[in-house]
Every structure is written in structure tokens, then in C-alpha cells.
Amino acid sequence: MMVFRLLQRIGYITSLILALGLAPPLAGASKWQKAPIEPQISACEKLHAIGVRTLSYQDQKRDRPVVVELWYPSDAKEPLDQPADFIWVHPDEMRDVPCAQFVAKFPLIMMSHGYGGDRRDRSWLADRLVRHGFIVASVDHYGNTRSSFDLVSSLKFWERGRDISFAIDQLLEEPFLAGRVDPDRIGFVGYSLGGMTGLGLAGANAGAVEQALEQLVKKYSEIKPEMIAHFDFQEAKKSLKDARIKAMMLICPASFVYSPESLKKIKIPIGLVVAPQDEVLPFKEHAELIIQHVVPAKLKMMRKEVAHNAFVNRVSEAGKKLKKMLVYKDHPSCDRQVIHQEVGLFAVDFFREYLPTNLSH
Numbered sequence: 001m002m003v004f005r006l007l008q009r010i011g012y013i014t015s016l017i018l019a020l021g022l023a024p025p026l027a028g029a030s031k032w033q034k035a036p037i038e039p040q041i042s043a044c045e046k047l048h049a050i051g052v053r054t055l056s057y058q059d060q061k062r063d064r065p066v067v068v069e070l071w072y073p074s075d076a077k078e079p080l081d082q083p084a085d086f087i088w089v090h091p092d093e094m095r096d097v098p099c100a101q102f103v104a105k106f107p108l109i110m111m112s113h114g115y116g117g118d119r120r121d122r123s124w125l126a127d128r129l130v131r132h133g134f135i136v137a138s139v140d141h142y143g144n145t146r147s148s149f150d151l152v153s154s155l156k157f158w159e160r161g162r163d164i165s166f167a168i169d170q171l172l173e174e175p176f177l178a179g180r181v182d183p184d185r186i187g188f189v190g191y192s193l194g195g196m197t198g199l200g201l202a203g204a205n206a207g208a209v210e211q212a213l214e215q216l217v218k219k220y221s222e223i224k225p226e227m228i229a230h231f232d233f234q235e236a237k238k239s240l241k242d243a244r245i246k247a248m249m250l251i252c253p254a255s256f257v258y259s260p261e262s263l264k265k266i267k268i269p270i271g272l273v274v275a276p277q278d279e280v281l282p283f284k285e286h287a288e289l290i291i292q293h294v295v296p297a298k299l300k301m302m303r304k305e306v307a308h309n310a311f312v313n314r315v316s317e318a319g320k321k322l323k324k325m326l327v328y329k330d331h332p333s334c335d336r337q338v339i340h341q342e343v344g345l346f347a348v349d350f351f352r353e354y355l356p357t358n359l360s361h
Contacts, residue, residue, distance in 0.1 A: 049074045050130050051100075052093040057170045059162075066163050067140040068171070069119040071126040072180075073100040073133065087319035088120070091127030099180050103133070107185035107355040108171065110164050110245070111138035114192030114312075115154065118145045121312045122191060128344035133357030135181060139167050144193075152227050155213060157257060158206060160197040161240035164188070168244060185355040188248045189347065191311055192281065195253020199290070200240040202248055202266045206257040209236045247271070247354035249347055251311050252278055255286045260293045269297040271350035273311075273343055276301055280308035297354075300346045302339070305331040310339050 051074035057066045076097035109129055113121055119138040126136040141160045143153025153159075172183055190198035200206055210233045217223050249271040255263070272294075274287040281287075291299065302310075307330060314336050330336055 049076050049097070050091060050093040050127060051076065051095075051097040053096050053176060055170070055174065055176070057167070059166045062159070062162065062166075064159070064163075065140075065142050066166055066170070067119065067142075068167050069123075069126075069138045069140075070171075070176075071123070071130045071136040071138075072177075073102075073106065073130055073135070074098060075100045075102070087316060087322070088123065088313035089316050090123055090313070093123075093127075099135075099177060103358050104180075105182035105185075105358075106133060106135045106180055107187065107351070107357060108168075108181045109134050109136045109187045109189060109351065109355075110168065111136060112160060112164060112188070112190040112194030112197045113138070113141065113145070114194055115144060116146060116149055117191070117194075117312065118147065122189075124313055124340045125189065125344060125347060128340075128348060129351065132348045132352070134187075134351065134355075135177070137167060137171055139163050141197075151222065155216070155223070155228060156231065156236070157193070157196065157209065158200070158236045158238075158240065160194070161200045161242075164197065164201060165240070165242045168242065183244065184246070186244050186246060187351050187355050188245050189251070190248070190253060191251040192308065193254050195250040196255060196257065198248050198250055199253065199255060199258055199263065199266065201242045201245055202268055202270070203239070203241040204258045204262045204266055205239060206237055207259055207262060209233060209257040212257050247351060249273070249350055250290070251343070252281055252308050253286060253290065254281050255289050258289075260289065263290060263293040266294050269350075269354050270294055271298040271300075271346065272296040273300045273346060274302065275304075275306045275308060275310070277304045278308045298346070298350050300343070302342075303334075305334050306339060307331065307334070310334060310336055311343065314340070 051072045053070045055068040055070055057068065058064070059066055071093065074094060074097045076094055111122060111126070113119060119140045122138065126138060129136050140148070141163050142148050143150040144160070168186065171177065171181055188198050188201060190196070213228045213231070217225050217228065245268065247269045251273045252275055272287065272290060274283060276283050278287070290296070310330055
């Protein structure tokens with residue numbers, strides 16, 4: 001719960017960091033509906049299975065582990081292997097089976113988790129993208145995951161973008177993939193703090209990071225001044241732009257280390273999914289800033305009852321019994337599976353437009 005409360009505080013203090021526009025929220029939030037019908041898909045998409053593999057790298061320059069969960073199309077016909085993690089409802093997947101051969105190269109989608117999340121907590125979205133011809137690589141940000149959480153490390157927001165760029169470097173040379181990734185078709189999905197990670201990779205400069213952390217020290221008692229006293233803020237403000245990323249989808253993103261002028265530097269297509277009454281990262285302090293100054297190529301407004309945490313995996317029956325999973329409860333009128341179907345279709349449409357899969361539609 002401490003991680004969740006910290007993320008709430010991060011959201012609530014941003015009005016002290018950036019001056020936001022006063023325009024009213026955009027109208028036309030999407031109406032609630034039953035699970036949407038899948039678009040027509042090719043025979044290849046219907047037949048291929050989902051492979052999954054864990055790749056562990058070490059960034060020697062930063063002395064930092066970078067663990068990647070890789071989902072990919074496969075031609076394998078082996079029995080399904082459900083992961084041992086019992087907290088989440090997982091898609092059908094087969095561990096360590098070979099990558100499919102039905103096209104020469106696949107587009108790659110990188111994924112970045114939220115504060116205190118992990119690489120597997122949005123496997124529902126990886127499932128949807130893989131079934132439509134993408135390879136998906138989700139990165140653990142060391143020190144900012146459930147299993148490796150360290151408060152001081154979690155405040156070094158700039159290391160997250162470097163994790164993504166390092167992982168791309170490794171995946172393009174990864175023997176297991178044997179050249180199956182197309183370096184000219186790389187995209188990114190960032191959720192929550194992962195959305196802020198994406199904005200930096202897209203070209204925004206984190207010029208407000210020092211002020212943001214100073215405000216966190218003032219507002220959050222667990223964060224002590226000495227924790228950030230040794231931070232190299234000149235290093236933190238260096239550009240993290242990765243020109244290999246050609247399109248980006250952000251889900252309920254944070255934006256508190258970026259000025260409006262910095263956001264205007266972003267030129268790649270952005271697909272934005274927002275909850276207009278986000279209780280963790282309030283709309284007017286985050287998503288609205290992005291809408292006004294980035295102008296997303298595609299925008300999906302969820303209904304007002306959709307909570308910030310509705311975009312992580314559905315919780316299993318066993319997971320529901322854990323007290324620490326209370327933050328994943330939804331409004332009674334919301335069906336998380338339907339939310340995931342809606343957002344999954346949005347993601348497929350967005351990335352197919354900007355990173356075509358070379359499969360017949």
C-alpha cells in the first residue's frame with residue numbers, strides 16, 4: 001500500500017510543479033459497451049500460438065540488471081504452460097518455444113510498467129498484440145518493481161528510459177530471436193509512470209525533475225532530503241530520446257517532470273488512453289497537459305468509473321484473497337475484461353497504422 005500511496009502523492013502534487021492549462025476536459029468519453037467484436041484477422045494470426053521467454057541482461061555501464069519478458073508469435077503445437085504466478089489471470093502461452101517463421105521480421109513493441117509494478121502485469125495487452133503479429137518485450141525497472149522495490153532507486157525516474165533503450169540494443173542482437181525483429185518498426189507502450197518514461201523516450205526533456213523530487217520530499221514523509229541529496233540532476237536532465245521508437249501508446253500517463261514547452265518537442269505519433277476521473281494521476285494534472293501540448297494522433301477516453309488500476313491484469317481468485325491486492329478492485333459497473341478488450345483493440349488499430357505487421361488484414 002505504501003507504493004500506491006506514494007503514486008497518489010506524486011499525482012496530487014504536480015500542480016505545484018507545472019502550470020497547467022485551464023481548458024475543460026475533452027468531451028465525448030467513450031460509452032460503456034459489451035466486449036467489442038474482434039476485427040477480421042488473417043489465417044496466420046488465427047493459427048499462431050503465443051510464446052513467452054524471460055531474458056536477463058546486465059547493463060555493465062550502470063551496474064544494473066534489466067530483465068525482459070518476451071512474448072512472440074510461435075508455430076509451436078506443444079501443451080500450454082501456465083505461469084506459476086497465481087495472482088493474475090494469464091493468457092494462454094507456451095514458454096521457450098521457437099519464434100514463428102511465417103514472416104521474415106516482426107515489429108517490436110516495448111512495454112514499461114507503472115510505479116511498483118512489474119514486467120508481467122499487463123500480459124493481457126501483450127497477448128492481444130502478439131495475436132496480431134507483433135513481438136512484445138516488457139521490461140522490469142530494477143528498484144521500482146514489486147520484487148525489487150527500493151525507495152531511493154524508484155525515485156531515479158530517468159533510469160527507466162535507459163532501461164528501455166538498453167533492452168532494445170540487446171533484443172536487436174538477441175540470438176533467440178535470430179534477427180526476427182525489424183529495427184525500423186519499434187513501438188512503445190507505457191502505463192502510469194511508464195507513460196512518463198515514454199514521453200522522455202519520445203523527446204521531452206525532464207527539466208522539472210529536481211523541483212518534482214523536492215516537492216515529494218516536502219509532501220511525503222517517507223522521502224527524506226538525504227535520499228535525493230546525492231542525485232546527479234544534470235545527468236537526470238539529459239535527453240533520453242530514442243529515435244528508433246516510431247510510435248507510442250500511453251495509458252493514464254504521468255507527466256510531472258515535463259514542461260509544456262518540452263512536450264511540444266514530441267513529433268512521433270502518440271496514442272493516448274485516459275481515465276477522465278483518474279484517482280491516482282488526475283486528468284487535469286497529467287493527461288490534459290499531454291493532450292494540449294502533444295496533440296495525440298489517437299485518443300481514447302474511458303468512462304468515468306474506470307479506475308487507474310483497471311489497466312493491469314485481471315486478478316485471479318487466489319489473488320483476490322490477498323489484502324495487498326485491494327488496490328485492484330474495480331467499480332461495480334466496470335468489467336475489467338471488457339476494458340482490456342476495448343483498449344486492446346485500440347492498441348492493435350494504432351500500431352497497425354504506424355507499424356504495419358506485413359500480415360493480411
